[in-house]
Amino acid sequence: MKTLNLDRYMELTDQHKANCKLYSYYIDSLTLPSKIKTLADLPFLPVRAFKEFDLLSVAETEVFKVMLSSGTTGKQSKIYLDKHTAKQQSKGLTDSFKEYFGSGRFPMLIIDSENTARGRTARTAAVNGFSLYGKKRCFALDSNMELKLQEVQDFIKKHEGQKIFIFGFTFMLYQYLIQPLKNSGIKLDLSNSFILHGGGWKKLVNLNVSDNNFKSMLKEYTGCGAVHNYYGMIEQTGSISFECERGHIHAPSNGDVLIRNFQTFDVNKYGEEGIIQVCSTIQESYPGHSLLTEDIGVLYPASKCACGRKGDILVIKGRLQSAEIRGCSDAV
Amino acid sequence: MLYKSEKEFQENFDLQTLCQKNSKPIFAEERVNFLVSLSKSILRSPAAKEFPDLITFGYYCRKSNLMKLKLSQIAPDSDSFRFGLGTCLHIAPSNIPMNFAFSFLMGFLSGNRNIVRIPTKKFEQLDVFLNLFLELCHTNEFKNIGLANCFVRTERDSNKLIELVANSDALVVWGGDRTVKLFRQLDKKPLCIEVYFPDRVSSVVLDCQHLISLNEVQMESFCRDFYNDTYLVDQNACSSPSIIYWYGNEAKQDQAKQKFIHQMNKYLESSYDLATVSKIDKFIDVITFCEKTNGSINVEQTSGKLWLLDTDSQEIKPKLGTFISKGITKLDEISTYIRKNEQTLLYFGIDPKELLTMIVEHGKLVDRIVPVGQALSIGMHWDGKNLIDTLSKKIELR
Numbered sequence: 001m002k003t004l005n006l007d008r009y010m011e012l013t014d015q016h017k018a019n020c021k022l023y024s025y026y027i028d029s030l031t032l033p034s035k036i037k038t039l040a041d042l043p044f045l046p047v048r049a050f051k052e053f054d055l056l057s058v059a060e061t062e063v064f065k066v067m068l069s070s071g072t073t074g075k076q077s078k079i080y081l082d083k084h085t086a087k088q089q090s091k092g093l094t095d096s097f098k099e100y101f102g103s104g105r106f107p108m109l110i111i112d113s114e115n116t117a118r119g120r121t122a123r124t125a126a127v128n129g130f131s132l133y134g135k136k137r138c139f140a141l142d143s144n145m146e147l148k149l150q151e152v153q154d155f156i157k158k159h160e161g162q163k164i165f166i167f168g169f170t171f172m173l174y175q176y177l178i179q180p181l182k183n184s185g186i187k188l189d190l191s192n193s194f195i196l197h198g199g200g201w202k203k204l205v206n207l208n209v210s211d212n213n214f215k216s217m218l219k220e221y222t223g224c225g226a227v228h229n230y231y232g233m234i235e236q237t238g239s240i241s242f243e244c245e246r247g248h249i250h251a252p253s254n255g256d257v258l259i260r261n262f263q264t265f266d267v268n269k270y271g272e273e274g275i276i277q278v279c280s281t282i283q284e285s286y287p288g289h290s291l292l293t294e295d296i297g298v299l300y301p302a303s304k305c306a307c308g309r310k311g312d313i314l315v316i317k318g319r320l321q322s323a324e325i326r327g328c329s330d331a332v
Numbered sequence: 333m334l335y336k337s338e339k340e341f342q343e344n345f346d347l348q349t350l351c352q353k354n355s356k357p358i359f360a361e362e363r364v365n366f367l368v369s370l371s372k373s374i375l376r377s378p379a380a381k382e383f384p385d386l387i388t389f390g391y392y393c394r395k396s397n398l399m400k401l402k403l404s405q406i407a408p409d410s411d412s413f414r415f416g417l418g419t420c421l422h423i424a425p426s427n428i429p430m431n432f433a434f435s436f437l438m439g440f441l442s443g444n445r446n447i448v449r450i451p452t453k454k455f456e457q458l459d460v461f462l463n464l465f466l467e468l469c470h471t472n473e474f475k476n477i478g479l480a481n482c483f484v485r486t487e488r489d490s491n492k493l494i495e496l497v498a499n500s501d502a503l504v505v506w507g508g509d510r511t512v513k514l515f516r517q518l519d520k521k522p523l524c525i526e527v528y529f530p531d532r533v534s535s536v537v538l539d540c541q542h543l544i545s546l547n548e549v550q551m552e553s554f555c556r557d558f559y560n561d562t563y564l565v566d567q568n569a570c571s572s573p574s575i576i577y578w579y580g581n582e583a584k585q586d587q588a589k590q591k592f593i594h595q596m597n598k599y600l601e602s603s604y605d606l607a608t609v610s611k612i613d614k615f616i617d618v619i620t621f622c623e624k625t626n627g628s629i630n631v632e633q634t635s636g637k638l639w640l641l642d643t644d645s646q647e648i649k650p651k652l653g654t655f656i657s658k659g660i661t662k663l664d665e666i667s668t669y670i671r672k673n674e675q676t677l678l679y680f681g682i683d684p685k686e687l688l689t690m691i692v693e694h695g696k697l698v699d700r701i702v703p704v705g706q707a708l709s710i711g712m713h714w715d716g717k718n719l720i721d722t723l724s725k726k727i728e729l730r
Contacts, residue, residue: 025622031633046612049619262608264636275608294609320609 005256008281009042009289016287019057023287039258040267044277044292047235050077058082058285068120069234077235085285089238090132092254092282097133099253099309100228100242101194107159108134109152109193111168111177113141122234123169126198129237130167140168140177147180156188163192166224169199173218174209181221191223196242198230202319211247231295231316235288239280241314244307251311255280259299260292273298273317294320333469333482334462341484342492347419347499353480355416356443358724359402363440366474367393373464380464383457385430393437401441401712405720414724416443417525418501423515424448425506428565429455434710435504436481442723444502446481449493494518502723505529527722529715532570532675533649536561536704537666540580540588542681551591554680555599557705561678563604563637564708568651571676571700571707575656576640577666579682585659593634600637600653610652611636621648632657646671663687667694675715676700678707 017024026045033041049055052075056063062082069077081089110117110127117127117139131137138155142148156164168177173195181187195218204214215227231249232240239255251257258267259274268274276297283289300313335341356363374380374390381387391397406414420439424432432450439446450458462483469478486493497503497518502525505515512530520526536558546554562572578585621629621643630642631654640657641650646669650656660666663686666677670691677698679687684701691698699716702709712720 022619022623025626025628026619028628029618029622029631031631046615048612048616052616053619053623263611265611292612292615294612320612321607322609 005254005279005281006036006039006042009039009279010036012281012284012287012289013043015284016057016289020055020287022053023055023057039256039279042279042290044290045287047077047233047291047293050079050235050286050288051075054078054080056080056286062285067125067234067237069122079235079237079288080286082285085283088282088284090129092238092252092280093129093240094132095254096240096242096252097130100244101133101165101196105133105135106163106165107155108137109140109155109164109166109190110134110137111140111166111172113143113145114139115143123172123199125234125237126169127167130165130196134165134167141172145176147176149180149184149186152188156190161192163194164190166190166193166195166222168195168197170197170201170214170229171199171203173197174204174207174214178214178217178221182217187220188222191225193224194226194228195222195224196228196230198232200319201316205318231314233278233291233293235291236278236280236283238282239278241311244305244309246305246307248305248307248313249316250302250305250307250309250313252280253311254282257297257299257312257314259297268299270300270312271298275320276314276316296320333478334466335482335484335486337485338487338490341486341490345482345484345492347496350445350447350480350482351419353445353476355418355445358405358414358416358443358720359398359441360443362474363443363477364395364398364402366468366477367398367437367440368395369468369474370465371395373468374461377460377464379460380457383429383460386457386461389430389433389437389461392434398441401720404712413727413729414443414721415727416445416724418444419499420444420446420502420504420723421496421500422446422448423503423505423507423511424450425508425511426451426453428569429457430461431506431710432458432483433461435506436483438712438719439502439504439723440481442720444723447496447500448481448483449486450483452485500524503527504723525722527717527719529570530673531649532673532699532715533575533671534571534573534674534676534678534707535575535577535666535669536573536678536680537577537579537660537663537682537687538588538592538679538704539681540578540584543588544584544591551595552599554704555596557703558596559599559603560705561707563600563653566606566610566652567654569708572651573655573676573678573707574649574651575658575669577669578657578659579661579663580659581661582659589640589657593638593640597635597638600635604637604653606637606652614639614652614654617650617652617654621645621650624648644669663690664694667691667696670694670696670698674698676702676707678702678704680704 017027027043032043063080064083064086065081067079112127116123140152218227219225229243230240239252241249241251243249256279258277260277261268261274276293276295279290296317298315302310302312305313335345371390371393422435424435432448436446436448468474504527505512506529508531512528578588618631624647625645632640637653639654643656687701
């Protein structure tokens with residue numbers, strides 16, 4: 001697995017070491033190869049570190065905004081952005097978005113409530129981030145997460161003949177769009193549009209809903225056949241892996257994806273399941289250019305997909321199970 | 333008796349009924365007989381066989397061992413009497429499945445009525461234990477024991493539990509600093525005897541020459557003992573060592589360390605499974621150590637499972653197979669590293685009396701000096717206290 005980005009990652013490692021004390025202590029503590037020859041040699045930071053520590057590589061006065069991850073399972077990640085990195089992130093996102101869906105702004109139907117857009121969660125970040133490519137936003141849900149069917153139908157009618165950009169978290173789409181439509185037997189006409197969804201499959205896997213089920217239900221109840229998943233995280237906004245028109249998620253051109261062995265943490269070959277590591281060329285205000293996630297995935301060479309994109313194909317397989325640690329200092 | 337949930341505890345538990353049973357003398361015959369029967373049921377039970385910790389408990393309660401314990405507590409011709417304090421409430425840790433049983437055992441042999449708060453988490457060996465225990469309590473012979481001793485599952489902030497704390501004559505709290513702090517603040521009877529087990533740290537000193545001289549079989553047995561002290565509980569028990577001292581000249585230190593790294597990793601390969609998330613925790617821990625010491629720490633990642641740290645910090649407590657590694661040429665050097673809450677000093681190939689002398693000389697006390705392999709072997713003494721003594725009172729007779 002060679003990458004043109006390696007020099008840039010090494011440069012970022014040095015830059016963060018020079019500017020983020022805790023990061024430099026961490027890197028200096030590890031046993032690292034004497035020379036970094038491939039991506040596999042690049043040191044990583046566990047993505048969970050952003051939940052436990054304040055990691056920033058710019059002066060606090062330079063911080064332009066702090067992004068927080070969804071806090072449903074306890075602590076939240078804190079991502080410090082300066083103006084430059086924030087700009088790089090939206091540029092990275094725009095480039096990728098354009099590559100997959102074309103340029104311009106689309107009438108945008110958001111499968112969420114307006115309250116979400118005002119929060120500070122990962123869903124907020126995603127909704128607002130992708131709103132850059134939408135116009136005349138319509139929030140499909142009210143504050144009780146009920147589908148505002150009339151408004152949605154009006155919105156579709158108003159933009160008849162135009163390509164509508166439908167966005168939401170995977171689970172939100174299933175629970176608050178597909179389910180109510182299914183229950184009421186109403187079908188929408190969004191055949192001309194495209195759907196982008198992300199945020200993870202965990203809840204749908206628990207409900208035994210596969211990607212194929214999901215897509216066919218969307219097709220049936222909304223008429224939309226262009227359904228694209230994405231894999232990305234607030235800790236690496238701007239370097240996002242999108243699902244192509246042939247149904248494969250590709251690593252972004254401004255980043256790389258690696259898979260590491262569950263036991264040895266060595267880099268796996270194509271086709272071997274392991275822990276996902278994500279790299280990004282654009283994160284400068286915080287040390288987020290090489291992150292070990294707690295997601296499980298498999299990589300395949302880009303050549304396996306006929307879409308022609310250069311990024312490796314990533315198949316997401318779920319999340320690592322949390323561990324039950326033995327010991328005596330807990331009596332909950 | 334067993335109260336399986338907060339609801340059952342709220343509805344059915346009655347302290348007054350429990351208190352109708354009097355305190356007993358320590359090592360009361362009926363109680364010893366009960367434990368002997370319990371030991372037999374455990375050691376005979378096919379379900380218990382899978383759980384070494386339950387079997388250890390079974391062995392601990394054999395007649396011969398109980399008699400030995402009794403002798404160490406009561407001189408045969410003694411005319412003094414020790415009795416239980418009354419109602420003893422035990423708060424057991426949630427992560428070590430059988431700890432509750434040892435806590436109970438000490439309260440029980442001391443002659444108390446016992447209420448044991450057991451972990452809310454499901455542990456199979458705990459269920460096996462409770463079934464065997466309750467079965468015995470249903471026999472005519474041991475009916476009274478069932479009435480004077482019970483196990484409960486409660487919410488952490490159960491009002492009834494808090495009320496119970498206020499009405500207990502003795503309270504035994506495991507579970508580390510956080511839990512200790514919580515229970516210290518609660519109201520208690522003026523005469524209540526409180527026994528706390530806060531977070532502690534431990535270390536091990538290895539004689540390098542001795543380690544180097546071990547043959548393969550001996551080395552394997554050393555690795556097993558070391559494993560049982562550490563990896564068996566994710567190195568997260570208070571008595572699991574967090575520091576390894578390599579005692580010898582520099583050449584020997586190096587040689588012993590290499591041998592240890594090689595053999596221990598070999599042993600761990602087949603016997604220790606560390607969840608991937610826990611392996612990631614090891615990296616997070618390194619950042620925590622860097623933050624605490626405000627600097628980098630040299631981490632020797634010998635494998636995913638065994639890491640050695642080079643630091644003088646007294647503030648960090650590694651776990652999950654990460655050890656602070658210190659070479660020493662004189663045993664005296666240990667005294668400079670002994671931490672405020674040091675509990676166990678394990679040794680291998682060294683005369684423990686020498687260690688005791690060294691420690692006493694420097695006035696840096698520890699609670700236990702025990703050989704490698706016995707870090708977790710809990711007994712009558714823990715954290716420097718004789719639990720039978722602590723949980724009973726002596727009637728003075730002149």
